[in-house]
Amino acid sequence: MLSKKTKYALHALTYLGKHRESKTVLIHDIAEEHGISHKFLENILLELKKAGLLGSKKGKGGGYYLIKEPKDIPLSKVIRLLDGPIALLPCVSINYYEPCAECKSEAACGIKKVMAEVRDETLKILENKTLEDILTNE
Amino acid sequence: MLSKKTKYALHALTYLGKHRESKTVLIHDIAEEHGISHKFLENILLELKKAGLLGSKKGKGGGYYLIKEPKDIPLSKVIRLLDGPIALLPCVSINYYEPCAECKSEAACGIKKVMAEVRDETLKILENKTLEDILTNE
DNA sequence: TATAAACCCTATTTATTTTATAGACTTTAT
DNA sequence: ATAAAGTCTATAAAATAAATAGGGTTTATA
Numbered sequence: 615m616l617s618k619k620t621k622y623a624l625h626a627l628t629y630l631g632k633h634r635e636s637k638t639v640l641i642h643d644i645a646e647e648h649g650i651s652h653k654f655l656e657n658i659l660l661e662l663k664k665a666g667l668l669g670s671k672k673g674k675g676g677g678y679y680l681i682k683e684p685k686d687i688p689l690s691k692v693i694r695l696l697d698g699p700i701a702l703l704p705c706v707s708i709n710y711y712e713p714c715a716e717c718k719s720e721a722a723c724g725i726k727k728v729m730a731e732v733r734d735e736t737l738k739i740l741e742n743k744t745l746e747d748i749l750t751n752e
Numbered sequence: 753m754l755s756k757k758t759k760y761a762l763h764a765l766t767y768l769g770k771h772r773e774s775k776t777v778l779i780h781d782i783a784e785e786h787g788i789s790h791k792f793l794e795n796i797l798l799e800l801k802k803a804g805l806l807g808s809k810k811g812k813g814g815g816y817y818l819i820k821e822p823k824d825i826p827l828s829k830v831i832r833l834l835d836g837p838i839a840l841l842p843c844v845s846i847n848y849y850e851p852c853a854e855c856k857s858e859a860a861c862g863i864k865k866v867m868a869e870v871r872d873e874t875l876k877i878l879e880n881k882t883l884e885d886i887l888t889n890e
Numbered sequence: 891t892a893t894a895a896a897c898c899c900t901a902t903t904t905a906t907t908t909t910a911t912a913g914a915c916t917t918t919a920t
Numbered sequence: 921a922t923a924a925a926g927t928c929t930a931t932a933a934a935a936t937a938a939a940t941a942g943g944g945t946t947t948a949t950a
Contacts (some may be wrong), residue, residue: 615836615840615842616840616841618908618909619910621852621854621863621898625863628863629838642906648854648855648856649853649923649927650909653911653912656926656927657928670927671917671926672916672918672924672925673918673919673923674918676919676925689916703753705820714759715787716763716786717757724766724885724886724888724890725762725766727886728827728881728885728886732877735877739870739874740870743866745872747862748862748863748865749862750862751862751865752860752861755938757937778895778897780896786916789939789940791939791940792938792940795899797897798898802899807894808896808898809897809947809949810895810896811894811945811948812896812945812947812949813947813949814897814948815897816897
């Protein structure tokens, strides 16, 4: 399951996607719309900004805005950013690789082999679904 | 990512699958093979038994054994059992449905719609990969 | 029939991760 | 100047996962 962080990030991105005609959107408005803690959301938006998905304007009249096309924001990107690996095991993660402590030989591990396939197929799904798909369903 | 519980369950099932010629296998042997806590694994095997994947024999000379064909044990089953939902959001979970607190209208939620599609496609993958696939790769 | 081996069951503790909060700082429009 | 808004880092609280503990029951076998 996705963490609340990722879920809230998706809500925020959706909200921003729906308000692209406004120059900026307030954290406050997004938080209120979904009854999310303002401060918690603040951290999330900051991460999205650092990752290059959002831009922001400081000071009075400021706020956040999307700087990518919705079609260029795949679920895989958002999930990796806030939740980490998409692979089901660390030993088959592309971006967060780590060996499994209990594994004797990675080369001979059938679980690893199968999980690498699962990862490839899962990635296909999550790279193909984008914010645009969410927006067209709203 | 999978929890250690699920990961250990897969290791145990693999071990049992490799030793189907023996009548029974000791928790001890599986735990030792992978350096897993005996007691932790005990709980896991008990769950697998209650779910109908394993049989056991009590008392001296006892142990566990597979009671299903490896091809009839899909990853989806093991994951659901120990980790819970396969869906990325509670509101699209088949077996563990719960509404999302921050969602105003499930019917109009684009995130939900997309996540339901992700769930369907993910399920296809995890229902198709079975213990047999793991065993043939060992 | 006593004994030791092995699984069964429930509860509790410990560790880790996630979620949430706090507060001081910086920028900017008016 | 002032107030509005994002930036940043740290900490606290809550939830979940991982591990441990210990007594109970069953069974082979000497």
